[in-house]
Amino acid sequence: MTGSSPGLAISFWDRILGEVDALITTTPPDAIPALLEAIPLDVFALLQLERPSRFGNLSNFLPTMPSGEVQESWNGAQGRELLRMSVDFVRRVVAKYKSEITKPLIESSVLDFGCGWGRLLRLMYRYVPHDQLYGVDPWKESLELCRASNLKGHLALSDYVPTSLPFDRRFDMIYAFSVFTHLSQKTARRVLSTLRHYLADSGLLFITIRPKEYWRFHDGGKEAEERIAAHDREGFSFVPHGREPIDGDITYGDTSFTLDWLADATKDEWVIDSTDYSMGDLLQVIVTLKPS
Numbered sequence: 001m002t003g004s005s006p007g008l009a010i011s012f013w014d015r016i017l018g019e020v021d022a023l024i025t026t027t028p029p030d031a032i033p034a035l036l037e038a039i040p041l042d043v044f045a046l047l048q049l050e051r052p053s054r055f056g057n058l059s060n061f062l063p064t065m066p067s068g069e070v071q072e073s074w075n076g077a078q079g080r081e082l083l084r085m086s087v088d089f090v091r092r093v094v095a096k097y098k099s100e101i102t103k104p105l106i107e108s109s110v111l112d113f114g115c116g117w118g119r120l121l122r123l124m125y126r127y128v129p130h131d132q133l134y135g136v137d138p139w140k141e142s143l144e145l146c147r148a149s150n151l152k153g154h155l156a157l158s159d160y161v162p163t164s165l166p167f168d169r170r171f172d173m174i175y176a177f178s179v180f181t182h183l184s185q186k187t188a189r190r191v192l193s194t195l196r197h198y199l200a201d202s203g204l205l206f207i208t209i210r211p212k213e214y215w216r217f218h219d220g221g222k223e224a225e226e227r228i229a230a231h232d233r234e235g236f237s238f239v240p241h242g243r244e245p246i247d248g249d250i251t252y253g254d255t256s257f258t259l260d261w262l263a264d265a266t267k268d269e270w271v272i273d274s275t276d277y278s279m280g281d282l283l284q285v286i287v288t289l290k291p292s
């Protein structure tokens, strides 16, 4: 076959989107994922970017997108490029969850730890009723962006070095995308331990971590040799950002660590189940952990 195929176009799904649009305002929240199932995830994602006015009910149900500048600043990409990476992550965690956990996702509760502007939570609407979706972030601006875009779900401010979370419940799934790629060693240990108390014994935790190759891209690779040596020697490499320390520790910066470090730091609470690499972003390795 020659020639290129057209890109994803919402208009291909106009009939299905019209049907969903007609029903969404009268569908109770716990039945919405079943209604949205008719829309492929990629189309559902694109809908959020394009918000076609001919599907007014559906567009009103969806959160608005933050500016390209916000997307770049939180995620280093924007628009369709970022959407592809978001869809890729959601597809992987959903597939893993479905393959491991018997509880249907539509009955499950999900916590987005370090949710930023709600990039991933809004895609989870397709699988999980929005009143079973939770997000925390210690940065007020993240939560303000979520609220400004009308993101549904329970959102709350967390501590930078949390010993507890602002929700009094356990979750079936917790994920933290591009959060452990930024935490200091002390903070990462504390967060991993705290999250264990909030995950059901049968649940799954997904985190992303950076491989040591990351340092070749960080700051033009200037400190690559030194950072990679620390990664190999200590299992953990961290460059703090210029922020105020908390209890003598700058909690946020740029981070890589090894699976051996992770296994050792969490040996009483977590077991590393598997890793997953995505061609879309090889510097965000998805690690699945289970309670030990």
Ligand SMILES: C[S@@+](CC[C@H](N)C(=O)[O-])C[C@H]1O[C@@H](n2cnc3c(N)ncnc32)[C@H](O)[C@@H]1O
Pocket (backbone or CB within 6 Å): 074, 075, 113, 114, 115, 116, 117, 118, 119, 120, 136, 137, 138, 139, 142, 158, 159, 160, 161, 176, 177, 178, 179, 182, 183, 187, 191, 251, 252
């Ligand atoms: C690179 S952004 C990623 C946001 C979101 N997870 C996503 O993938 O779109 C990192 C996020 O982690 C949050 N964060 C920073 N320190 C944190 C901590 N100690 N605990 C939880 N989240 C933290 C930041 O406020 C920010 O929203």
